Amino acid sequence: MRTRWILALVMGLLLTACSSDDGASDGRVTLRFQSLAWQEESVDANKELVEEWNATHPDVRVEYVQGSWDSVHDQLLTSFEGGEAPDVIHDASDDLADFAYGGYLADLRELLPERLKSDIPERSWETATFGDGIYGVPFLQEPxxxxxxxxxxxxxxxxxxxxxxxxxxxxxxxxxxxxxxxxxxxxxxxxxxxxxxxxxxxxxxxxxxxxxxxxxxxxxxxxxxxxxxxxxxxxxxxxxxxxxxxxxxxxxxxxxxxxxxxxxxxxxxxxxxxxxxxxxxxxxxxxxxxxxxxxxxxxxxxxSPQTLSVAEDSPYKKEAVEFIDFLLRPENMVRLALGDWMLPTGTEALKDPALHTAKDDWATGTALAAGLRSAPxxxxxxxxxxxxxxxxxxxxxxxxxxxxxxxxxxxxxxxxxxxxxxxxx
The missing domain is CATH 3.40.190.10 (Periplasmic binding protein-like II)
Structure with missing residues (x-):
């Protein structure tokens, strides 16, 4: 009897652990991506990209979570302290300092692919650098x-x-x-x-x-x-x-x-x-x-560009950065920029003809990108x-x-x- 009771207890604990592992029991990872997109075009662009990722990455599913610029700092602080932070976090670079120094965000230096590191200029990376670490990927900016x-x-x-x-x-x-x-x-x-x-x-x-x-x-x-x-x-x-x-x-x-x-x-x-x-x-x-x-x-x-960060507590940092890399491919970064009526940070995306049109004066704004620097x-x-x-x-x-x-x-x-x-x- 005692042996069967111990065995049942162990099995129960194992089932509980598996059920709380974000879908890992079936071999699939689930990432929570909190987006602050609010304009209809921007929300649509973000959701479409999440759907495209999910369609081509069956083992790493992304769940879209809607956040708000009005309350993001306090909301993130609460979620960090409660151990419930999203894996991928959309924010602005001027809001990252306390989270970076507080140990809530992952240092991305060893996780970022070379393509992404070289595509975004150093002056943009400086906006998300705190101490010796990089705690966000700057991707949208506006003069x-x-x-x-x-x-x-x-x-x-x-x-x-x-x-x-x-x-x-x-x-x-x-x-x-x-x-x-x-x-x-x-x-x-x-x-x-x-x-x-x-x-x-x-x-x-x-x-x-x-x-x-x-x-x-x-x-x-x-x-x-x-x-x-x-x-x-x-x-x-x-x-x-x-x-x-x-x-x-x-x-x-x-x-x-x-x-x-x-x-x-x-x-x-x-x-x-x-x-x-x-x-x-x-x-x-x-x-x-x-x-x-x-x-x-x-x-x-x-x-202070918009950024994508990874929570330090996320067990799926590698997969989170792979999703960020997908979101910020040049053609996708252009879609996000057009949706928000802003400029991409990536040098390849900035070359896209859609950002150099006379209509709505896109060309004037794009011509100013080289002068954008980290906010003082x-x-x-x-x-x-x-x-x-x-x-x-x-x-x-x-x-x-x-x-x-x-x-x-x-x-x-x-x-x-x-x-x-x-x-x-």
Missing amino acids: RVLIANAEWLRESGVRVPTPQEPWTWQEFRSIAKELSGEGKYGVAWPLKEPVSATLNLSLSTGGQMFHRGADGKVTVRFDAADEVVPRTVHDEVNTDGSASSATLGMGGSDTLPGFFGGKYAMVPLGFSYRQQIVQQAPKGFDWQVLPAPAGADGLAQGV AQSVRGYPEWKDKVATPAFQEYYSGAIGIEELRKRLVEDGNLVLARYQR
């Missing part, structure tokens, strides 16, 4: 551009910039002033979240804001190169009257009704906003994409707190005219370094 009322520009007779001959920041300010008058504005700055836009555009002028010393510690500086973009915005709003103060608290989508209504000649927006414009613009509305102004460093601009705050520990508690209120007050440039500098540097110091002891 910040100027979306302009093309008819308004033609009637004004101003020089229209191109990626080969962009406006300087001073020229941009002068033209915005020239386009203003009679209750209309040359530009609308949607700066509800002003920090990343300011820092990323400031790369064109040589601005860095964060500086890493020989001891590895990061400090904040606000030098002359960092002042150019903030001064331009501030002076357009408070001195020239060429930018509407009402839009400073808006998100990008909030400015579109005024743009369509002829209130603003230009709006600085992410390249993917073209989809909303195509869908929402009144019939016959003529718009075009212009490059953001250039500075001492040309059209350099900071970006990408790997700075403590950046989220610095942004929320120090930089956001300081920039908001400066842009509205409530404080001057010296008070802005004091807050960003003195208060900012106190915050960062707590993360670098």
Whole structure:
């Protein structure tokens, strides 16, 4: 009796173990892929690729899981701590630092195939590098551009910039002033979240804001190169009257009704906003994409690409990376880029003719890809707190005219370094 009881117990435990092994009992691996795609075209592209993988890889099935950009950080943190994280994780590079340093993401250096490593430029890999490891594969990115009322520009007779001959920041300010008058504005700055836009555009002028010393510690500086973009915005709003103060608290989508209504000649927006414009613009509305102004460093601009990572706790890291490699084959990366109205990071995908058309100004955006760099705050520990508690209120007050440039500098540097110091002891 005792022998049969022990045997039954052992068999029960074995069956329990097998049933919890993600389908491994029948020899098939199941990967959970959490996607943050939300636009219909993008969701369709992701689901189609998952179906194509499943049709050709019977031993490694991928389960599509829908996530949300609005809650992804907290949701992932909860799933990591609860041991329930997806195997393949869609996120953005500026959200990876805490997860990478916290040991929740797998270091992909030894797992990535050579094709994928060589296809994506080093400047893009830097966005997902933390310490000595690579914790995500950057695959979609977008420059910040100027979306302009093309008819308004033609009637004004101003020089229209191109990626080969962009406006300087001073020229941009002068033209915005020239386009203003009679209750209309040359530009609308949607700066509800002003920090990343300011820092990323400031790369064109040589601005860095964060500086890493020989001891590895990061400090904040606000030098002359960092002042150019903030001064331009501030002076357009408070001195020239060429930018509407009402839009400073808006998100990008909030400015579109005024743009369509002829209130603003230009709006600085992410390249993917073209989809909303195509869908929402009144019939016959003529718009075009212009490059953001250039500075001492040309059209350099900071970006935080979308990424694909693998959970450190996943028992199927090899299979997860093989799926990522499939998703990011050049032809598939193009499909994902077109679905999201963004640019692929891969050099082969960027050559695709579909990304070089005049329609919807794809060619203008693609011409800016070479200038995209890792966002200045990408790997700075403590950046989220610095942004929320120090930089956001300081920039908001400066842009509205409530404080001057010296008070802005004091807050960003003195208060900012106190915050960062707590993360670098």
